[in-house]
Amino acid sequence: MRSVAETIVHLAAWLVPGDLRADWLREWRAELAGCRGRGWTERQLAMRSVGAWAHAVWLRADRWRWDVIWQDIKYAARFLQKRPGFTLVAVLSLAVGIGANAAIFGAVRAVLLRPLPFPEPDRLVKLATTSLDKPDSRRGTSSPPDFVDWRRDVDAFESLAAISADAAALTGDGPAEQVPSADVTGDFFAVLGVAPLYGRTITPEDDPVGTPDVVVLSHSLWRRRWGGRADLVGSTIMVDGKPTLVAGVMPEGFAYPLDSQLWLPLRFTARELETQRGAQYLDVIGRLRRGVVFDQAAASLRRYAAHLAELYPRYNEKRTVALNPMRDAMVGDVRPALLIMLAAVGFVLLIVCVNVANLALTGALGRQRELAVRTALGAGRGRLARGLLVESGLLAAIGGASGLLVALWGTRLIAALDAGVDIPLLDQTRLDLPVAAFTVVASALSAVLFGTLPAWHAAQRLDIMRGIKADAGSTVGDRDRQRLRGGLIVLEAALSVVLLIGAGLLMRSFLGLTAVDLGFDPSRIQTFNLSLPPTTYPTPASRAIRVEGLISEIAARADVEAAAAISGLPLSDYNYTISTSTIDGRTLDRDDQMRRSMQVRVVTAEYFRVMGIPMLEGRTFQPADGSGAPPVIVVNRAAAAVLWPDTAPLGRSMTLGTRLGQGGGPAGGTVIGLVDNVHDRGPGAPSRPTVYLAHAQFPVEFISVVAKARGETTELIEPLRKLVAAQDASLPLFRVRTMDQLAREAVAQPRMFLLLLGIFAAAAVLLAAIGIYGVMAHAVSQRTREIGLRLALGADRGVVARMVIGQALTLAMLGLTLGLALGAGASRLMRGLLFGVEPFDPVTFAVAAAGFVVVALAASATPAIRAARVDPADALRSL
Amino acid sequence: MRPLSISACSVLQALVAGARYGFDVIDRTGLPSGTVYPALSRLERDGCVASAWESAEDAHAEGRPARRYYRVTAPGVQALGAATRHYQSLLPALARPARERA
Numbered sequence: 003m004r005s006v007a008e009t010i011v012h013l014a015a016w017l018v019p020g021d022l023r024a025d026w027l028r029e030w031r032a033e034l035a036g037c038r039g040r041g042w043t044e045r046q047l048a049m050r051s052v053g054a055w056a057h058a059v060w061l062r063a064d065r066w067r068w069d070v071i072w073q074d075i076k077y078a079a080r081f082l083q084k085r086p087g088f089t090l091v092a093v094l095s096l097a098v099g100i101g102a103n104a105a106i107f108g109a110v111r112a113v114l115l116r117p118l119p120f121p122e123p124d125r126l127v128k129l130a131t132t133s134l135d136k137p138d139s140r141r142g143t144s145s146p147p148d149f150v151d152w153r154r155d156v157d158a159f160e161s162l163a164a165i166s167a168d169a170a171a172l173t174g175d176g177p178a179e180q181v182p183s184a185d186v187t188g189d190f191f192a193v194l195g196v197a198p199l200y201g202r203t204i205t206p207e208d209d210p211v212g213t214p215d216v217v218v219l220s221h222s223l224w225r226r227r228w229g230g231r232a233d234l235v236g237s238t239i240m241v242d243g244k245p246t247l248v249a250g251v252m253p254e255g256f257a258y259p260l261d262s263q264l265w266l267p268l269r270f271t272a273r274e275l276e277t278q279r280g281a282q283y284l285d286v287i288g289r290l291r292r293g294v295v296f297d298q299a300a301a302s303l304r305r306y307a308a309h310l311a312e313l314y315p316r317y318n319e320k321r322t323v324a325l326n327p328m329r330d331a332m333v334g335d336v337r338p339a340l341l342i343m344l345a346a347v348g349f350v351l352l353i354v355c356v357n358v359a360n361l362a363l364t365g366a367l368g369r370q371r372e373l374a375v376r377t378a379l380g381a382g383r384g385r386l387a388r389g390l391l392v393e394s395g396l397l398a399a400i401g402g403a404s405g406l407l408v409a410l411w412g413t414r415l416i417a418a419l420d421a422g423v424d425i426p427l428l429d430q431t432r433l434d435l436p437v438a439a440f441t442v443v444a445s446a447l448s449a450v451l452f453g454t455l456p457a458w459h460a461a462q463r464l465d466i467m468r469g470i471k472a473d474a475g476s477t478v479g480d481r482d483r484q485r486l487r488g489g490l491i492v493l494e495a496a497l498s499v500v501l502l503i504g505a506g507l508l509m510r511s512f513l514g515l516t517a518v519d520l521g522f523d524p525s526r527i528q529t530f531n532l533s534l535p536p537t538t539y540p541t542p543a544s545r546a547i548r549v550e551g552l553i554s555e556i557a558a559r560a561d562v563e564a565a566a567a568i569s570g571l572p573l574s575d576y577n578y579t580i581s582t583s584t585i586d587g588r589t590l591d592r593d594d595q596m597r598r599s600m601q602v603r604v605v606t607a608e609y610f611r612v613m614g615i616p617m618l619e620g621r622t623f624q625p626a627d628g629s630g631a632p633p634v635i636v637v638n639r640a641a642a643a644v645l646w647p648d649t650a651p652l653g654r655s656m657t658l659g660t661r662l663g664q665g666g667g668p669a670g671g672t673v674i675g676l677v678d679n680v681h682d683r684g685p686g687a688p689s690r691p692t693v694y695l696a697h698a699q700f701p702v703e704f705i706s707v708v709a710k711a712r713g714e715t716t717e718l719i720e721p722l723r724k725l726v727a728a729q730d731a732s733l734p735l736f737r738v739r740t741m742d743q744l745a746r747e748a749v750a751q752p753r754m755f756l757l758l759l760g761i762f763a764a765a766a767v768l769l770a771a772i773g774i775y776g777v778m779a780h781a782v783s784q785r786t787r788e789i790g791l792r793l794a795l796g797a798d799r800g801v802v803a804r805m806v807i808g809q810a811l812t813l814a815m816l817g818l819t820l821g822l823a824l825g826a827g828a829s830r831l832m833r834g835l836l837f838g839v840e841p842f843d844p845v846t847f848a849v850a851a852a853g854f855v856v857v858a859l860a861a862s863a864t865p866a867i868r869a870a871r872v873d874p875a876d877a878l879r880s881l
Numbered sequence: 882m883r884p885l886s887i888s889a890c891s892v893l894q895a896l897v898a899g900a901r902y903g904f905d906v907i908d909r910t911g912l913p914s915g916t917v918y919p920a921l922s923r924l925e926r927d928g929c930v931a932s933a934w935e936s937a938e939d940a941h942a943e944g945r946p947a948r949r950y951y952r953v954t955a956p957g958v959q960a961l962g963a964a965t966r967h968y969q970s971l972l973p974a975l976a977r978p979a980r981e982r983a
Contacts, residue, residue, distance in 0.1 A: 025949070028934075029903065032946040033914070036904035039945065053914025060919035064926065 007034055007047035010054060017058040019065050026061070030054050070385075071392070078393040089397070092358045095769065096401025096448060099354035101408020102762075104433070104441040106347045108413040110340050111437060112430040113333050119255070121195040122289075127296070128331035129162070129286040129303065130324045141331075142324065144286050145317070146270045147279045148310060149187075152286070152323075156306050158299035160291045163190035164284040166268055167260050171533055173732045174240040176227060180533060180736030182261050185268035191218075193289045194258065201235035201250030208267040216249040216267060217241050223263040224251045241266065243537035243732070259285065279317040287328060300325040316592060332426045338834050339755055340425075346504060346762045349497045351448065353769045356494045359452035360773050362394065363487055364780050387457040394453025402445025409433055409441055424751060455486070487777050488813050494773045495817020496824060498766035499854050503825035505763035506846040507836055508756040514838035515749050518685035521678055522572065523614035524741035526563075526711045528718045529571060531737040534703050538732065543629065546701035548730070553606055555725055556709050561718060563710040566609035567697060569602075571706045572682035573744040574737075578602050581659040583668060585645055595659060598644050601682070601692040602658060602669065604702050609694075610636075610677055612710045613741075620652045620675035623696040633671030633699050639679045641691035651676055658693065669700055684748040686837045708741070715740050755835065767854065770817075771861040778810050778865035789869055790877015803870040810862030811855070818851055825850070885929075885964040888912055892920045893953060893961045896930065902948040921951060929957030 004012065011030045018026045030051070037047055082089040117123045129152070130142030146164070153162045163186060170183035184190075188206030197203070203218055217239070228234050238245045241264070257263065268284075290299055303323045311318040373386055410433045417431040532549075539545045549567055556565040570576030582590060582598040590598065607623040609615075618639065627634050635656070642651040657670030670693070679689035697705075711718045719738060726733055782789070789802055829841040839846070885893070888910075895909040907917050924930045932951045940947035953961070 025934075028946065029918075029949045032948045033903050035946050036902075036948075050914050053916075053918055056915030057918035057922065061922060064922070 005044060005047065007044065007051035010048060010051040014054045014058040017055075017062045019061060022061060026058070030057075074389050074392040075396065077389060078396045081393060082396065088361055091772075092361060092397050093401045093404060095354045095357060096398060096445075097404035097408050098765070099351040100402050100405030100441055100444050100448065101412055102347050103351050103444050104405060104409035104437055105412025105416060106344050107440045108409065108433060108437045109416045109428060109431045110344050112432070113340060113425060113427045114329075114337060116430070118329055123328065125160075125290040125292070126193070126328035127288050127290060127299070128326050128328050129288060130326065130331070131282055131321055132324045134320045134322050143282045144284050144323075145279050145282045146284060147275050148318070149284055149286055150270065150275055151310060152303070152306065156303055158291055158294045158302050159288040161189040161192045162286060162288040163187045163193045164268060164286050165190065165259055166284055167262070169531075169533060169736060170264055170266065171242050171535060171732075171734050172227065172240065173243065173734075178732050178734040180531070180734040181223060181263040183264045183266060184259055184262040185266050187268050190265070190287075193287055195289070196252065196256055198250035199253040200232075201248070203250055203252075204265055204267050209269060211269045211271050213267070215241070215244055215246040217246045218250045218252060218265040219248060220252055220257055220263045221254040222257075243535040279314055296325070296327070319592075336425050336751075338831070342504070342832060342835065343755065343758050346501055346759055349501055350762050350765055350769075351444065352451070353494050353497050353766050355448045355451040356490050357769050357773045358397070358448075359455050360487055360490050360776055362390075362452060362456040363490075364776060390457040391453050394449045394457070398445045398449030398453070401448070402441055405445065406433075406438065406441050409437065413437065419754065424747070484781060487780075491770075491773050491777055491813045492817040492820065494770045495814055495854065495858070496820035498763070498770040499818055499821025499850060500825045500828055501759070501763040501766045502850040502854060503821075503829055503846060504832060505756070505759045506850050507829055507832060507839060507841065507843060508752070508759050510839040510843060510846055511835070511837040512749065512752050512756045515685045515752055518681060520572070520685060520745065521615060521680035521689065522741075524745040526715050527612065527741035528709045528711060528715050528722065529706055529737075529739050529741060529744075530719070530722070530735040531704070531706050532726070532733060532735065534705070534733070536703065538730070539703070542701045545703060546629070546698055549697060549701065549705055550606065552707065552726065552729060553608075555729075556707065556722060557608065559721065561712050561721075563712050564608045564612045565707065565709040566606045566612045567705045567707050568606075568609050569604040569702045569705055571708070571741075571744065572613075572680050573684060573748045574706070576682075580669070582645065582656055583659040583670070584657045586654055586656070598691075600641055600658060601690045602660075602695065603692060604695045604697050604700050604705075606697045609708065612708050613680075615680060616678045618676045618678055619650070620673070622675055623698070625698075627674075627696045628698045631699075633667075633669075634674045634696060635671045636675040636677055636694040637673055638677050638689065638692045638694075640689050641693055642676055644691045656693070669695055671695070671699075706737075715742070752835070752837070767857055771857050774810055774814065774858055774861040775865065777813070778806060778862045779868070781809070782806060782865045782869045785869075786872055787877050789872045790874045793872060794874035794878055799870040802872075803866040806866040806869045807859065807862050810858055810865075814855060814858035818854055821854075822847060822851060884967040885960055886920075887968070888916050889920050889924060890961060890964050890968070892917060892924065893929065893957060896951055896953045897958075897961070901950045901952070906951075924957065925951070928954060929960050930954060
């Protein structure tokens, strides 16, 4: 067997001009023998043999007569110019195929490949507290005491930081506004390795409770709200109603995490560190110590988690910490979907190439005479083949250049996609150098793909005599060529069937998602969030009064049907999970408490009516259920099933493992109502057990207002703004949205992937149809005389038409069979993207198959009709 | 005529210094094989070197494949001299710091 090095040399030998090849091989064998004589390793030999390629390429290029190649290029350009139809179709389809590939590659690069915009991003990791049965989770928040222990005791990390994403109210210096913010511990900026543009960042010196209030601003916020004032650093602004020192401004583009606009110190009191081990709300990121291997760090973290579990079984039992590269933690979930899109768009380019090859092959057939004459005049076959390759190269170059424009437009489109699609880093998609390089490579590859076949064909199968006499006509077209073109059609058909199946499956799951009854009616509901700062509203009672007052004023408006407030809107990624402490006065054991964890929401009386959530039993809250009255709760069906699986919930009672509210007692109470479930995490996720508390009894700082409009939702927001401002001008409204908007965003990602794959599949089927049409039309025109003869001899026109359609269908069926088989394999890779439909869904497969057959029929109809209309007299005359 | 490239000069110099075949030249110049072999081919095309195959007996006696031996021709010696003078004429300029040149 040949060694790797010898194989490399032998492959390169093909490039060496024939007369030099034998000597060349001898010389390189001697070279390798010399190396071997010195006891070189296979690896070193392989490195040395790569030089053989450079040598071979040089020898080949040295033989090229550049004047002749220039001639070929001019000739090819003239040829393409003379056939504007072919050129236009080829260039356009190549431009779209190459451009779409580049655009999707741009997205893949932005989301999955390009290093995160931080120094040494490979060392950045995310730490997620997770349960032992899901040790690979990428998500999971952690508690302050756990974080502080890790930071102190695990030395795999150079630095660790905790983040709590939040929103901050800005007042003074302009209108009140709420901006996305992050509370971060002192090492946050050190972990990311980002230095401030002006001033300083938050540092560990800001960690202790009682140190001055400071804020770091994002570049865009600083520019927008303060016009980029240079003297802002060091001055004081109002954040959440408190005078706060501006410590620094970050450089442009820095907005981690989640588009944060300002950063505040995250501080833990001694009491929090003592009592909050169960409060998992922090995102923790870290920078690995240089030289520490990822797996090592993950293992030591797991060991330490086990140690903590022993120390604090009450909270940490059955918990561990998962370590993930920061990018995986950010984008892990969309990786398969993006790769599927890249594969799909690659299929489209393949189909484009097959189609152009087909067209070019038709061209090569039509040019038989020209090629034959040139051969007769002494042109070598290699020269002719090269001429055809130059033609493909030229086409691909023009197609690629136009594709670059398509890519430019496509990348911008992707980057500008609605934020509701919620794919991290997708907005960073752009046409940069690697994407441009990808375009060039894709073009070159296409040229080889669609150019080789016609060129090879021209070189191999040129029958001079028959070629020159081509005008005299033959009765039967060259069977080999027809077969070759038929094979291309089968391939094209198979690929487009695969794409059809993929698009069909996504369509079915999307329809399934949109058909899910969310459990509430999102129409005509305007929402906005309010955050009641403790400085203005120091007591729970003051918050309750403000919110109740606002709600009743909003509800009193003529254009509002009903209004209410809730502590976390459905579909807003809100999560507030609390364990159940007691049921009917009985304290649960620890496991049971966790198992019966509840989503907790605080609502005002009319919430269920505004949202159209059916009240199944009992009643909603009433004014009498105030702060002095016994605490009452409403539960949803899922919660009732968890808490009281065997009995009716009304009149029963439970408490949660938290104290919120006015009296300081545990949250919970007697069940007065049972409501239906709501898909609060989107149509694809099951409803969670939820306990609703009365706002009057458990007022919170952070609340979403919901108002059901009588008329147009859009006309409601301005009056509502004024109404809020009239009550408290320093109270900013933020996250102003309609429930319809939230419902749309909940399916934005599947919609986008469906749209993309749908476009790819449609393009593929269209191209396949063009291919079938081209092959059949060509076959018919080649066989005009034969068909005329048949007709003259008494053949039925219907039989002739059926013959043509039959041929087309044979090709389509072969392609279909192959496509269904490929589709069955490929669709399994899509499982993660599907909802409510199996990868091997018979309906989808059947519809895709039927659809494709219809398209094939339609594509062959015109050629069939033309065949049936051949005038026997014409055909006979030309014999 | 254009002066030889630096790598071509190195290859020629290696041959003058006694190297006879590709492996040897690579060893003496430290250049990669992908540079040395094309350079040899190019020099041969331009008449600066000539090559001949080692006799099969000699190679057999040593128990290895025959080598292709290169030698520098008279035009090659001339070209090397011209190139060396050319590069030497550049040296003073190169020796001065960039600031002064500007």
